[in-house]
Structures are given as C-alpha cells and as structure tokens.
Amino acid sequence: MLCAPAAAFAASADAAPLLAFAARIAGDDARTRLIIDFDRKPDFEVHYVANPYRILIDLPQTDFGIKAEELEARGIFTDIRYGAMAAGRSRIVLTATRPVGVALAEVQQEEGASSHRLVIDAAIVTETVFQTQMEKQSWKEVSAPAGGDVPVQLPGSKSDGPFVIAVDAGHGGIDNGARGGVTKMEEKHVTLAFARQLAEALNALPDTRAILTRNKDEFLSLSQRVQLARSEGANLLISIHADTLRQKDIRGATVYTISDKASDSLAASLAERENLSDQIAGIAFVDEPAEVADILLDLTRRETQAFSISLAQSVVGKFKDQVLLINNPHRHAGFRVLTAPDVPSILLELGFMSNKEDEQLLTDPAWQKKVAGLIAEAVKDYRTTVASNGG
16 A cells, blocks of 8 residues: 555554664666665655655654665755654655656565565656646645545556657757768757657557657756656657768668667667767766666566567668668667667667768758658557557
C-alpha cells in the first residue's frame, strides 16, 4: 500500500515518535533512489507540488537522527529538507528543477531486525505526466490534511490508450553536435526541425501520439532522454541525428539498434562520439552502488531489442528507392540513448552534415517532410506486424 489514511497520522500523535536513524541517496540526473531507515514501520503519504517541482513525503511525528551529509541533495534533487510539519506530523520535501514522479515507494523490513526502510525511487517525467499526477491528488493545497491513495507513476510502455512514440532530437543547448561544411548549420537545429516534422506525421496516424523529448534548444542528458520517453509510457523511441565524418564522400541514412558489440568500426566510432554528449556538457558518468543499479542504465531486454530490430528493418524498407541509404543501412552499436529496457528504440542518422549533398537535403524542409512521412509509414507497418504476432 502506497499511502496510509490520514487517521493513521492522528492516531500516532499520542505514540512515541518514529526515529529515522540513517539514510542514503544515489542516482543520476534522470533517476534517484532515497532510502531512510526507521526504528519501526512508518506510515507515509506521497504528494506533488509545483513551482518549484517537489515531492512531499508525509510521515507521523518523526525524530530525524540523520547526519546532514546522508541526505545531501544529489541526482534529480537540488534540495532536500525534513522536519516537523504540525502536531503529530513530519515531512520530507524533495525539490527538483524538472518535473518528477515517484516510480516506487514502499516500506521494507530489515531481515532479522525490527527496523524498516522506506525506499523511494523517483525519476524525471514530462510536464504532461506531472500535471496528471497533480490532478489525481486528493488535495489541492500544501497545508491541507493528507488523505486518500495517490497512484504512483510507473515507467514503461502502456498497453492501453494511444500508441506513443517519443521523438528525440539529438543534441541541444550547450551540445551543438555536428556542423555543416557549407551552411555551418548546427546538428542540434537540424534534428529539432526534423523531429517536429516527424511528430506531425506520426500524429496524423490513427490512435497515435508523438511526444518530443525536447521542443526547444536545451540540453538533455542521454539518461534524461530515455527517462522522459519512459515517463510518457512510450511504445517506441526514435532518436534523430545527422553526424559528420572525415570521409566527406560518404553519404546516406543509417538506422542503428543497440548492441554491446558494434557491427563495424563506423558504428563503433559514431556510438563513442554520441555517448560523449554528456561529457560535452560537463556531466560525468558515475558508477552507482549495486543497490541502485537497477534504476540506472541497463542493456535492453532481449524482447525489446527484437522489436527495435523489427522497427529498424521497417524504416530501411520504406527508405529503399526513396531515400539514399549508406551501405549496410541497419547497423548496431552501444548507443546509451537506446538503453530503455522496455521501450523499443532506434537511432536514425538521416545523413552526414560533412557531405555537401546530404547537408543540402538535411536543411530542406520539403525533404524533411518527405522522409518524416516515410518513417510514419514504417511505424504504421511495424504496428501491424507486432499486432499480427501478438505483441
């Protein structure tokens, strides 16, 4: 049970306060896990508040015997506060700069001990998801009594509702990406322009909703892109890129799926460069403790990878004789943006900004619209294939 009735807080007011005696926090800029140890089982409630984005964890009266450094803000949180809220009530406030949601909130009993731990897994979500969480709450004001269950926002693709495709415009903000040799156009602008065209084409399909991981010139880390797709329950993720190569005569589109071993040296070098996007913005990839590894980057599950390959083959098939393709157009490598374990994902290199013919096409709105339409057709065929196979 996620939330306790408000009456439980009132009843506990006459009892001895809970004791929170230890805590730890770990995560990255897309997901963060918070663990707090209590001397006995705590009842709790979760709420969301905007301006700024906050997660509130309400508890019965609690004495916090936690060292300050144990709950120092990190990951998606910029500030963490805790203490008494009112008679018989205490609160933990987790503040973030982006919309956030709780993917897991549960109490676990320590094996062989009387103590309990409260585990909170939080992740960034889109503004739409955050607003939905706010609207589903049983209260409207911070000071209102807590009461009623608040459903958690679980990650992963949804089986009901429209078919959701996350369209990810590569690079952005401080990360400019490649630069055209003739027009000097930066890749981040090319990918965003195409992503908008693709979203429009996908939204024209029946029972389909396309979302953009970014709709402006902003930086998103690779893990944030993955998590934003998951927060919307995306059924697919399509990441858009237009790189450069030293060999200026190479041109054409390529579709990549994930693999721990690259299909060739070109795929390996492109994946290595794309995976440096976070470092360009000064974000270092940090190995997390084993206890939080399950909420950080993982390789895709095999069934998800099979769907990704099916989508890639569908796109290549639609491009044939319509859009120039590189030799062996379906390739694979370890792109971190493709690591959602439950969202089939492809990375599409539309062409190369280092080739003047490709560059001319990549910056042409008419060409963008044509290619976006072909991808939409490929997605439509993919859905038909998956449905016929019982997927």
